[in-house]
Amino acid sequence: MQTADIRQRWLDFFAARGHTVVPSASLVSDDPTLLFTVAGMVPFVPYLTGLVPPPYPRATSVQKCIRTNDIEEVGKTPRHGTFFQMNGNFSFGDYFKEGAISLAWELLTTPEAEGGYGFEPKDLWVTVYKDDDEAIELWKKVAGLPDERIQRLDKDTNYWHTGQPGPAGPCSEIFFDRGPAYGIDGGPATDDDRYVEIWNLVFMQYLIDDVKSKTDFRIVKELPKKNIDTGMGLERVAFIKQGVDNLYEIDQVRPVLDRAAELSGHRYGADHEDDVRMRVIADHVRSALMLMSDGVSPSNEGRGYILRRLLRRTIRAMRLLGVEGPTFRELFAASRDAMKAAYPEVARDYAHIEQLALGEEETFLRTLAAGTSILDGAVASTKQSGREELAGDTAFLLHDTYGFPIELTLEMAEEAGLSVDRGAFDELMTAQRTRAKADAKSKKKVLADLSVYSDFRAKGETIFTGYTELSTESTVLGIIVDGHPVPVATAGQTAEVILAETSLYAESGGQAPDQGRIVGDGFELQVLDVQKPVKGLISHTVKVTSGEVAVGEHATTLVDEDYRRGATQAHSGTHIVHAALRQVLGPTAHQSGSFNKAGYLRLDYGWNAALSPETRSEIEEISNNAIRDNLPVQTREMTLDEAKSLGAMALFGEKYGDVVRVVDIGGPWSRELCAGTHVVSSSEIGMINIVGESSVGASNRRVESLVGREAFQRFAAERALVNELSTSLKTRPELLVDRVGELVASLKSAEKKIAQFEARALSDRVPALAANAVRTGDVLLVAETVGRLGSGDELRSLATAVRSKLGDAASVVALAADVGGKPVAIVATSPAARDAGANAGPLAKAMATALGGGGGGKPDLAQGGGNDVSAIPAALDAVKRELGR
Template sequence: MRTAEIRRRFLDFFAQRGHTIVDSAPLPIDDPTLLFVNAGMVPFKPYLLGQTPAPYPRAASVQKCVRTLDIDDVGRTARHGSFFQMNGNFSFGDYFKAEAIEYAWELITRPVADGGYGLPESRLWVSVFHEDDEAAGIWRDRVGVSPDRIVRRGIVDNYWSMGVPGPCGPSSEIFIDRGPAYGPDGGPEADEERFMELWNLVFMQFERGPGGGKKDYPILGELPAKNIDTGMGLERMAFILQGMDNLYEIDETRPILERAAELSGRPYGRGGDTDVRLRVVADHIRTALMIVTDGVVPGNEGRPYVLRRILRRSVRAMRLLGYGDPALGELFAVARDCMSPSYPEVAADFDRIREVAVAEEEAFDRTLKQGTGILDLAVKDAKAAGHTRLSGASAFKLHDTYGFPIDLTLEMAAEQGLEVDREGFTALMAEQRRRAKADAQSRKTGHGDMSVYRRVLDEHGPTKWLAYETLATDSRVLAVLKDGEPAREAGEGDIVEVVLDRTPFYAESGGQESDAGLLSGGGARAEVLAVRRPSKGLVTHQVRVLDGTLAVGARVQAEVDAEWRLGARQAHSGTHVVHAALRQVLGPTALQSGSYNRPGYLRLDFSWRTRLSTDTRSEVEEAANLAVRRDLPVEVRYMPLARAREIGALALFGETYDEQVRVVDIGGAWSRELCGGTHVEHASQIGPLAITSESSVGSGSRRVEAVVGVEAFRYLARERDLVSRLAEELKAPREEVPDRVAALVARLKEAERASERLRGKLLVAEAAELAAKASDIAGVGFVTATAPDVAAGRALAEAVRERYGRPGVVAVAIPGEGKFVLVTGVSEGARGLGLSAADLLREALGGRGGGTPSLAQGAGVGTPEALVARLAELVADRLAARE
């Protein structure tokens, strides 16, 4: 049974039982605790945690997930994949244990001909929390599972919580016996490779208090409404139903693996490193495809870094398999064909997706070249210092800073006769992972801070948000929060969070900065600094109290700064216009991947590989301003998400949308996007628009910045004044300024070339003069000199060395603070006598420095005179030894 069919059967089964089918949320979900969705329940967290009422009593989904904590196990086990899909059914205060257990068992054992998965009951085991007699009784009495296949397990295995105060409860799992070939008999307690978990049912029925670990917390009591959260791993079910040993061989990954094997000429199935690398490729290519589809582009931090790491591990695996040509474009095409039956957007947006992958592979190839050069220097320094090992710190820097894989460092260092301090590298990696886990835990425990918002929401209900309708409201202060804790009031100078019953302020979202303005009333005035939505339905205002006391229960006038809002509307509508102009000029693959706008300013990131030429940038700017001049109408409509997609509305990557969405049209289909921001009513209200910069923000992604309205006038005025001043200085008409500046630059470059030629002549003259003053050491001339900098020192040493008529050695000192640099040159005749610049310098410096037999340099301490004298002694000793 194909994976897409397993998915379809799951959704059909639960749709027939009254569940609302919810589309998968994008992988980069808007959640401060996560980089990517890592479990099927994540999009439903606000409902499960009681932060906001669920819009439906029961739901089902197949959620895309990414986990990378176990990335090093990918390819080595049957179950570890960085991308997976979690089938889940959920109840929000509707049905509970009996129905959840019966639904799971019915679907998993129902015959294939009747729409089920047809797993034989004789191969299935279940587990329950050891105190959950209710669940054990349902499995035994209502479902009919034999008691000897119902395993009772402790709190670590069969009890769920978020790790912070809130909902918790026992869980129950369904396992399948894969047979004696996979391990010993005895059920899940004996071996979880043989008895593999397929489905986990979580019964959220209690509330837990504070505490650490998986069991060190109190149970405070039962929840008023009990919830169900289940998860069935789609890939696990696929490799069971398809008769495979692991998730890398199912229909959504095996074609990628086989194409990688074909390209590399390394067949799969013979075991060892080859099989592991092919599995890594199959897993990582699919993961990267799905991440890029959801709008992430490679970068150096956060989600972009995770994507970069996954892509580069894929490339590295192909290189280790012996394939050196570009591979990602072709492998992504195979992955597209595997995934598009379930996710049509993969095929619809494939040109952009492929461009991102190809650009990153090209960038990584450049990194490998750069890293190779850096590694060569590190090896050379280690050898010069007499070391036989490359330090762990050097290997870690190559890995962490330059993306240079450790296995490549090991191979290349070994080729040059050095080991690598693997223990030191591993310790630094472990420390990095510890910091990352600590950071993840700190983000996770951020849910503890949400409790105060949940209490406010429970007590007062959602904020009446009127930002689209008015700039001022008469409001009541519902809550004042100081440092995350409730307070009765705030005094002059305090910075606090305030919750109002109604508000006209736009809360920061969708790239638009929040409104500015004032709260005033009862002798108090407070400046609004930021507005946000910490929980769905709740709006909070960060304010600085300017005068008086702002107290809970007070009546205030909440007023948005009208000029601020106007500038914000111009900038947000301007962002849509620039996006449409980019797509008009560059084509439909130039899709927005992120944006930010504030009054008068906008920034837009979009998918594109190359720098925009001056002419292209001007063309985009002109297309945007023509839309403004034509005064295109701006229309806001509300409609179902499915309808918005039908009419071609563009969604911002990474955003999660409700089933009812807001569509903003500028000029009809010319610019049609899903958007919750504030906008002008006609394009002419945007005012002039000027693009101020265009730059790279990562492989396959560019950024344009622009100003609009009054800020555009000011920018253009500054540009005009600059040109006027240049014209005045050059005494030329304004239209001739570019040619005059170009001529000046050309003349300056010619003057620099002439200066270099003169400097060369002076060096030759100085070299001849120095050579004439050379001292004699056993028939070899010895020349000493000083230079102002290293470049001049090397040039002088080379000039003396090449123009010395007989065997000679030259030493040029470059003074510095606390230490100095010494450059040593040895002429061809002196090299014939066995003298080497690199050997002489290293011995004089005690092992430091490096270079070639003809030219070397290194840093010394003490005085240059003493070191030059030491060099003279070494020359004499070497020549004496020859005799």
């Protein structure tokens, strides 16, 4: 049974039994506490917890999920996958335990010919929470299961809650017995790979609080409305029904594994380690494909970092299979072909996905080359010093700066006959994580517990009137202060205010929130922020500037008209620039993110090269021509399918409901799905002035532009600057470039002459410094301060010149100088001095210690520095002491 067939049977079965079929949500979760959608129930959490009234009594879905907490287990076990699909059926106060158990057993055991999955009842086991006698009796009643195939387990495996106060309940899991060839007898309680969990039924029936851990909490009471949340692992059922040993060999994954085997020349099944690597490649390529199809781009933080890690682990695994060149073109094409039947968007958006993947691969292959050079040098230095262990800080540098996985450093060091100081590496990694966590904690926005919004959301959706009105009369439905509902907020307080209607735009779709005021009888509120904390609800963060506001009072929202005008100019300008980019660069220059506010827009798009000045000017000209042509701007609401049939562009990675808002500028010239505020005609935008273009990832670029009045002000400021320079340089504006060029050439000529004079002056000092050499221990030592110099390079040249002047003698040259107010020390040693045991690195370190800093280097030449220029004499004495021992 193919994976797509398993998926469709699930949806058909539950649709026929009164469940609303809900499309998969994006892998990018709406939950601010999650990077990704990690389980099938995540999109339904607002309904399960009662935060948002459910739009249907029962639902079913096949949800795309990503989990990376077990990434190191990928490829090693039969069931660990980074990307997976969770079949789910949900009841919101409708059927409960008996209904959920009956539906699960019916679908699993109904013969394939009759639309079921055809499992033999004798192969199925269940686990229940140890105190859930009701579930045990239902399994006996519904499925006729004997006692020995129903196992009681504790809270750590068979009890569900979010980790926060709220709904919770016992679980019952269904397992398939793969048979004695796969492990020991004894059922799921043995925790053996023989028993594969295929379905988990959560009976959400209690309200809990005082949550200390997964197993330590207090049950407050039974919920008035009990919910069902179940999940069946699609890949797990697929590898069972397809008769293969693991999820990496199912029809949606195996083609990538086979392509990796072909490219590497290794046969799958011939070697365990190679098999693990091929499974990792198959899993990670599919996971990366699906993440990029949902709008995630490689980066160094958050979701982008997870994607980057998956891509780089894939490259490393191919390297361990002996393939050092690019392979993503073949691997990703194989995954696209395997997944497109279930997810057509991976084929539709493949040009953009491939561009991202190939760009990341090219970048990391270059990074590998640079890091390998660093590693080779460190290996040579380690061997030269007689050590057999590569320093942990070197391994950390390779990881932190060059993106080398530690496993790659270990492998390459081992090939050179060295080990790695893993303990020191782990200490540095721990310190970095600690800093990162502290930084993240300090930046984390304090949000009210979302449950505080449930009562307000239950009253209905907030009506947004701001498309047509700048002021709206409304009613105060709720006030929140410090995360708690309050009846009143007084002057000086900051609070969240929930209104029945509002003309103030809440931040979304890349558009910053409106500025404005909320006024009523005896109070005035300054609007600081407008957000949508839960779907359908708008919350206004306000400062009470006068009076007091109470729940139930009438209020009027007043949008700052000047700010809104600028915001609409910027948002419409974003659409204009996006259309111009695609006109010049082609359809793969697809918007991947944006931000706009009054007077400013920022647009990220898929592209792997910097724009030339000519291209940038062309995009700017096309944008301003569209503004000059006074194109009509039209907004319409329609179904998502209707919008797509019109060719409306859905921005990469954005989420849309069944009814969408389409914004046309000049008809089909720019046609996008967008909920933002816009001008009536393009001429209202005024002007586009592109002020920046930069890289934000391996295959992502960013354009920044000023819009409207701010764009004109920038041009006016630049004109004033040109006039001032023209006056100062006594030339006409059109000749300014030539005049500046002449001055630059003259300056370079002068700098060259000065450098020649300085080099001659340094050279003249060499004989006198060499003449000051004194016998110290077994070497001749020159230990001198040379006053002030322009750079450390000058000091280094002087030290090596003095060393050459001393010829073949065993000599050590230790010089110190004041470079820009900081002490710098250089130590140079001759071969004979090194044979006598005088190495530059330790000597430079001794000088640097006296200077209050650090230093080191190679045996023949090393450098140190510090913060205290007055300590230079002590640093020179330190060298003398070291050599005199």
